[in-house]
Amino acid sequence: MIKVAIAGPRGRMGQEAVHTIMEKDNMELVAVLDHRELASNLKDYDQFTYDVPVYLDLQQLISTTKPDVLIDLTTPEAVYAHTKVALENGVRPVIGTTGFTDEQLQELTELAAKEKIGAIIAPNFAVGAVLMMKFSAMAAKYMPDVEIIELHHDQKLDAPSGTAVKTAQLIQENRPSHAQGHLDEKETIAGARGADFDGMRIHSVRLQGLVAHQEVLFGGEGQMLTIRHDSYNRTSFMSGVKLCVEKVIQLDHLVYGLENIL
Numbered sequence: 001m002i003k004v005a006i007a008g009p010r011g012r013m014g015q016e017a018v019h020t021i022m023e024k025d026n027m028e029l030v031a032v033l034d035h036r037e038l039a040s041n042l043k044d045y046d047q048f049t050y051d052v053p054v055y056l057d058l059q060q061l062i063s064t065t066k067p068d069v070l071i072d073l074t075t076p077e078a079v080y081a082h083t084k085v086a087l088e089n090g091v092r093p094v095i096g097t098t099g100f101t102d103e104q105l106q107e108l109t110e111l112a113a114k115e116k117i118g119a120i121i122a123p124n125f126a127v128g129a130v131l132m133m134k135f136s137a138m139a140a141k142y143m144p145d146v147e148i149i150e151l152h153h154d155q156k157l158d159a160p161s162g163t164a165v166k167t168a169q170l171i172q173e174n175r176p177s178h179a180q181g182h183l184d185e186k187e188t189i190a191g192a193r194g195a196d197f198d199g200m201r202i203h204s205v206r207l208q209g210l211v212a213h214q215e216v217l218f219g220g221e222g223q224m225l226t227i228r229h230d231s232y233n234r235t236s237f238m239s240g241v242k243l244c245v246e247k248v249i250q251l252d253h254l255v256y257g258l259e260n261i262l
């Protein structure tokens with residue numbers, strides 16, 4: 001039985017994750033971490049009927065309920081501290097929250113190595129999205145001019161998405177660094193050409209009605225290849241969450257990206 005805690009249980013992803021873990025025979029949801037005093041037990045929240053204690057302090061949650069794994073689905077502002085506290089206290093983090101800086105990723109990788117403890121940071125838990133990223137990295141070898149368009153619901157806090165950043169990083173490994181577009185191009189409205197990642201442009205769309213979508217466009221002479229993935233609901237992420245909880249137990253270092261454990 002894997003003892004699991006979830007940070008962010010009232011969120012769009014957190015709610016889905018609570019139901020997912022509660023349904024698993026080999027996992028036990030021992031506690032959740034919230035950041036506002038609403039109730040001391042999940043069953044007193046409108047969304048749930050489960051008897052699971054709610055904590056506001058991660059350190060206290062860990063010392064009282066001793067989880068094996070912490071799933072974090074909170075905000076870019078909160079996630080770094082949660083991951084650090086988990087690693088320092090022998091709890092394996094499974095992180096879905098996006099918005100880490102390169103420096104934070106580096107520090108957490110070093111901390112996990114020092115503590116010899118497993119951790120997974122997965123910018124996207126959906127297997128289709130992981131395939132989209134892998135196919136994009138493959139395509140970039142042959143079609144190195146790329147633009148990424150990511151589209152999300154309008155409540156998303158970080159831009160570009162963690163998935164877009166990870167896609168660009170994987171593509172970067174497979175193509176020579178180079179600027180794209182006309183050498184003399186000028187933006188008449190700032191941001192018109194999107195964010196610049198090693199010469200690749202990333203465009204972030206935020207609209208009501210969207211969930212999580214991404215297109216990777218490869219231009220060639222007289223041709224274009226488009227690789228697209230759509231998550232139409234948050235259930236699409238849950239098989240990845242379950243897989244990470246099972247895999248992180250076997251690791252002794254930090255893994256960044258679901259593609260590394262599939």
Ligand SMILES: NC(=O)C1=CN([C@@H]2O[C@H](COP(=O)(O)OP(=O)(O)OC[C@H]3O[C@@H](n4cnc5c(N)ncnc54)[C@H](O)[C@@H]3O)[C@@H](O)[C@H]2O)C=CC1
Pocket residue numbers: 007008009010011012013014033034035073074075076078095096097098099122123124125126237
């Ligand atoms: N890796 C993946 O496959 C996916 C990752 N995400 C990421 O997961 C994160 C959450 O996404 P959503 O559920 O859509 O956001 P949301 O805004 O619906 O939920 C975030 C929840 O975190 C809670 N929260 C904020 N600070 C907290 C703290 N210090 N301690 C405990 N709880 C805290 C909020 O009350 C809220 O309920 C985002 O970073 C998003 O980008 C979202 C979907 C898929």
Ligand SMILES: O=C(O)C1=N[C@H](C(=O)O)C[C@H](O)C1
Pocket residue numbers: 098123124125152153156157160161162163164211212213
């Ligand atoms: O905020 C979201 O919704 C999502 N966030 C992740 C990201 O930033 O890539 C994963 C997915 O795209 C949904």
